[in-house]
Amino acid sequence: MEGKNCFRGRWSHTPFYSGGNVVLLKVESGDVSNVFSVTSCENTMNLVNSNDGTVLCSFAAPGDDDVVLNVDAIFCEGSEASLAQTSAFVPRGSYVAFSTRSLQIYVVKIEFSGDKYTARQVHNWMPSQQAVSLLRFSDNGLFLVTCSTDGSVKAWNVFHHHLTHNLKTTPGVITALAFSDDLSLMAIGNFEGWVTVVKFLTKEIAHSARLHTSAVEAIRISGDVLSTIGRDRKITVGTGPEYSSRKNTVIKEFVSTATFEFADTLIIGSTDGVVAAYKVSTTEEVRLIARSTRPKGAKVDDVDEEFAIRSLCTKPRTAVDAGLLRIEEDTQTMQILVATAAFHLVWMEKSEKTFNQRSCIVGFLDQVLDIQLLKPDETNQLERLVVTNSKEVIKFRGEGALSIGTLQGHDDVILSCAVSGNCIATGSKDKSVKLWDASTLQCLSSGRSHDGDVTGVSFNKKVSDSYHILISVGADANLRLWDVCSALKNSSTDMEAKSAVNDAHSGAVHCCDVSPNDQYIATGGKDKCVNVWTTQGKKLYKEASMKGHRRGVSCVAFSPADRVLASCSNDGSVRLWSLVSFSCVKALQADRVGVLQCAFFNNGTQLVTGNIEGVLRFWALSASEAVFTLETHTDRVWGLRVAENGEQLRIISGGADGTIVVTEDFTAEEAQRMQEERHATVLNEQALGNAIRKGEYAAAFELALTLNHPRHLRQVLLKWIAFDDANCSETLETSLLPKLSADFMKRLLLFMREWLTNARYASIATLVLGSFLRTFTFSDVIEMKDTFRPLAESFMSYSLRHATRMQSTLLRTYYLDFILRAGGATMLEGGPVKRPREEEA
Template identity: 25%
Template sequence: MASSQSGPAMRPRLRTSFAKGDSFVPFYSGGAVAVTSDGTHIAATFGAEVHVVETHTSRILHTLAGDGEDINSLTMTKDDAYVVTASRALSLKIYQRPDMTLVRTIAKAHEAPVALMATDPTSSLLATGSADGSVKVWDLAGGFCTHAFRGHGGVISALCWNVQARQSGSSERTVQLLTGCVDGKVRVWDLQGSSQAASKPTAVLSAHAGVVRAIGVAPGGRTIVSGARDQTLVFWDWKDGRWHRRDIVLAQERIEALGFVDAASPLFYTAGSQGLLRLWDVKNGQEVHKTQVLEPEEEDDALHGLTDALYAPTCGAIVTVSATQDMAFYALGDGTLTLERQLVGYNDEIVDVALVGDDTLAVASNNTQLRLYKLDTQDHDVVLVDGHRDMVLSLDTSPDRAWLASGSKDRTARIWARASDARDGWVCLGVCEGHAESVGSVAFARQSPGAGAPFLVTASQDRTVKVWDLTALTSASRQDRLSSLLTLKIHDKDINAIDLAPNNGLLVSGSQDRTARVFRVHYQAPSKANQHKAAASLEPLATCKGHKRGVWSVQFSPAEQAFATASSDQTVRLWSLKDFSCVRVFEGHTGSVLRLRFLPSGAQIASSGNDGLVKVWNVRDEECAATIDAHEDKIWALAVRPETAEAPLQIVSGAADSTITLWNDTTAAVESEKAAAAKEATEREQAFSNLLVLKDYRNAIALAFQLNQPRRLLQLFTQVAASRPDHDAIESMDRLLADALGVQRHTDAELGSITGLAAVDRIIAELPRSQVVQLLGYVRDWNTSARTSATAQLVLHAVVRQWEADTLLEAFDEARRAKKEGFVSMAAMLEALLPYTERHYARVDRMLVESAMLDYTLQAMDGVLGPVADAEEREAVDDVEMAEAPEPEDESEEE
């Protein structure tokens, strides 16, 4: 008895509702970037748009739509007052901060797209360099061109202002523009001279053999530093009225950005193709400090290079922009650089996610880096971990979530852990190297006697699985290469997914050959006492066939002896481990099902596909309990974050649209809201019924308007109309009573009521204007049905008779100005009422004609056949005729 009662109580609660929680959305897709002087906001290009982002939270505050063409360049004035964008449509757009309102558009600023822009220190002038080899200077306040410089040898590749205040003994200040070009030359233009003199450069500095990408002017304006893609820095000093080359320094990388950190400091920074941010002393041309770099054998300029570096003087930080759309903030100390935070502008295609620890999400995207996000905080800081030499494909965590395994296209798998001796907190404990193709799936042992896991299983496109011994690994010890205990070919095509049973006893794999295979895992841990080394073997148990296309994901149930598979045939299947038969088929996705995950209770499965949907299925009845329209592209990554005392259960989805979203379970809240709403509806229904019984029509109508429930109003008006007295009968009765008693029981007002009760008529006449408009909206809807049209016409009659046309027009005008939801103009209201009203009256006319024809036919029949007696009279006549009729003779006696 006790067990039967406890069974339903122990049944896990099904999750049926999910709401969008925190999300990591892309905001930068490459190109120009601008940062405010205090480093709190970033303006970044995103295709044809510009996103203004709050750096502390990575939240997009404003989106500038532009003109539909890709943004080629943008800049921000030094006083942070304006943002200027240039697109492929050749137009310049000037936006005013902080509300980002468009204040001016300059159409066709150049004959070719603008490659880069720069504003002067006074924030009054804007320089634009074009792909047609021309440079123009614009007055930002007036929006007109002040200077045009031509004669460059190609596309403009660098711009820098040299504005110096008036010095003692001089009446003019220095206003110069320095331009770099793809021809390797730096040109100096003087904006203070005559227009004819300004049309030619005052100096042409030739020292580079490559594209000049950056120019900087030292404090005082007497030293120029230029950096180029020929991996050199050139120092120029002003002497004897001309520029002299002082020194050439080999930078060992292609220079992409350069700038001085302070108006009074001799330090300047450079950023280049090796991903290095360096500090230099302009006085001696020596390097002062540089950030960390990858090991030489792991360098990859295309993926780890820096494309830009910007200085925020108020907060003293340098912001670097990488080729992978990452941004890093470095605090500038006493000649040192300290990494403060990192932002990911674009994750590219998310291929896998995994939960590490209690508050960290590991992300594998179309990138060689691992990206680890902090959860449960508004600060979307991310840690970037380098190590793989090619794209990371798969992730998994150890049972205690302390270790992270990653499989990559570089044919290796790596084991990662937090370490206190590393700044980013993550180090590589070991490398699993031995597969001949990409490692597409990794799986830790699900049970572990201690920290970490005893072994790791990896699956590759070479159709083999390997078992790796991890018993020698600890968070403090590291091994360059781990030993493989087993290599076994298990499929005929690529292996897409593997999973280990909760007790480490079974392994399941899914492949492009449309099958899932189950193996028994025999693992022997090393023993120091018996000097046994670790050993492992796989025993084939079954090959599960049923899917019509490749299997993309597999996972064991945490509660039952079963496992689930997801396939490109748009289905999820549940297989029994007792006889390896398919016991459930979940159908509902409109595309390939790419990933599945059991919820912790095992009673439900979450699946995602290339239709952009996440579906939650009930295992017991094969029903879809919830469908989440999660992404705009295929969802490759899925993870389930268990429920805690502080936070609800969460589903984490990552897709090819570069977006990661956390979906919070809101089942309990939704059910509570439904119960409260049902209780409230019942109470209001009872209150409305009580008001009708008490004939308190004024409060009943007010309650119906308050609840916005036209059905209740229709019920009230129908009830009132049904109680309308028969005018002729009452008038005759009143006449008899008046003759007999001399009393008049019904007044003329009661007999002439429009709705049926004079009180209801008065209520309609005294309604507020807003409620009259609302009532006419209800009447419009009621009038569309023949069943409710009589009540609609009755109420419409009451409104039209008691409200002036001008007053109704004013009421509709007030509703329009109030911008009420569902507002319909008077003209639209009449257009909706007239056709149905004419149709109803036409139907009534036809009914009258047909009834008149019936009356005429009956009268004509009476004239021919005579009047027809009543039914009782005809029945009496029939009884008499039957009694007088003779009885029939007995034929047998007659014979």
């Protein structure tokens, strides 16, 4: 079929972080060591490249309803060989432990083999009947400490899997835990502000006191010095016997998380998105080292805002025999991985007295409501704007989850987005329309003319210095036209609609689009109608109202080449409308599932649609049929855009599953492959015929397997058996079968199963099967779990049927032979055999 009809997924941006703490892990990759992030998303633990958001490997807990609560990771250098047979032995490797809502603990090992990373389960157990609020590896990597919501603390020998400590501390949810450098002491802090110090070796409680009025976020203990930080914004440094000599300092930040990552350095994350580092020591007052600026729009008193810091991490933990191998403090080049409540992983770098954002990867997009592509540059990277179920629009560049900026300024969820040159427009639930600069991502102008959610925005296509308009539609059933030129020239940031149509539809308007020549504007709404409008002097006039859909219209799109308009609806149909007669010229429907998005490509000759089940369909309009179908998402497709650059075609889709998928066309590549395959087939068939004529049956056998058709191989075996069946069996057993690859062996066994079902060819299959069983031992056959074992039952049943039939035929021949021998020569004559009485007469 002409056109583009082969598509495949190129890459995708899938969720990999949905909350909880984030840790760094060192992983050996051959002779090289790399540092990656360990995150959790729903029931899955992920190993993530912190630079671009690529998920390297994952491990999912059984049960889709389960949720990962806490993670910790450590790289173990490995114990000495003398400890190999003792309970103190720690094998070398990278290990991750995580707890789940189903009260399970999993310990997995991250390994690198070939060219990929894998996560292999080491242990799994249920530590208690209460949820695990915190878990942490000991500094030597031998123990895993689990803390429950009832205040109980248990330590487990990770690699020999037995309980070593079972402690009961002050009742309450445990929120912080730390070891001293020599592992002699363990400090525990809970949600009520209590701090308990335990002698880890003797399992005795050395000290317990309420140092804070709210949750303890971080602890550091070293000999007779105990430092803590709580959500009450108080830093406490205790020294001396029972840490009775205390120094308290109240800081500025509203603490949401904290960590003592460097020696005497405390890093704090606040509820308003600020990251700060303090110098905490016994010899001087608490001193601020650096503090980041508060993000725009962040609020101090609202911990549920998207800017709140949820986790902080600066370096991976490495364990050796003597304990934790601590990295020397370097406050000049301090780098911090920050996890926010918006599910962003941000690398922040210290610069003099502040922290600056170095990079940001987006771990979770919630629902992708819209996608827009910016003008491509010479690198042909997909620079895109992604509208999620939030108050911001995220800008991405290239493959992966690396964000290069955000649009921030709306007061409610943004629903739609449009791009025209260097200008961006957004519509939101806050009933406003905003214009942005695509380079600086700064808001240029804002207008409020709708009485409901702004559901769709679209620019005109033929932009000039004097004519640049924006169309917006909303849930208030209204249509608005905005003069972008005037708005950008006006010094005021407020803009007003130049033309307005109230009640453009009898119900909410869902979508809008402007034709390539700017002649028409199309809108679709809940009233099942597609309305076409014209503009004269920046005024809107209704041209036609087209009916035919049985449910609300979800998307409209103009063809780039013809005077055709496409609309899709929740009734599962896609209709093509003539802009000459304003009538439906074609209806496309594959099922009754609602279609949410559509877009033209290949010069308007083809169409791609996305439905509520996450399926993309590619249509050939001339034939009115779907030429390809891809299940790219697990939920509704809300965003769909086409990127064409010469012969390169890419489809970008985003859905309610929070995933962005880029699909590429490989029709030309597939056509070339099929042509080369047909050419190779012709050459192999010629070589096969020559080999049979020359009597080179072994070579013909291999060529027939390469052709992957049972008829060719059957012809070779028939001629070979007729020529010399003993040589055929011997050659199969000694030279052919032992060197077959797994794919060719599976292919041969499938052919044998097919032959066994036909009495005419069962003898061929029996000979080959006998050679197979004489070639491979019983243990070899058992190891062929992907080739022989799935077919063993069919071989047995068909072979038994064939043997029964042969036995029955053999018995009949015996009976016939007996009759012929008993009857004598007269039975072979042409006349009837006379009875004895007739002879006497």
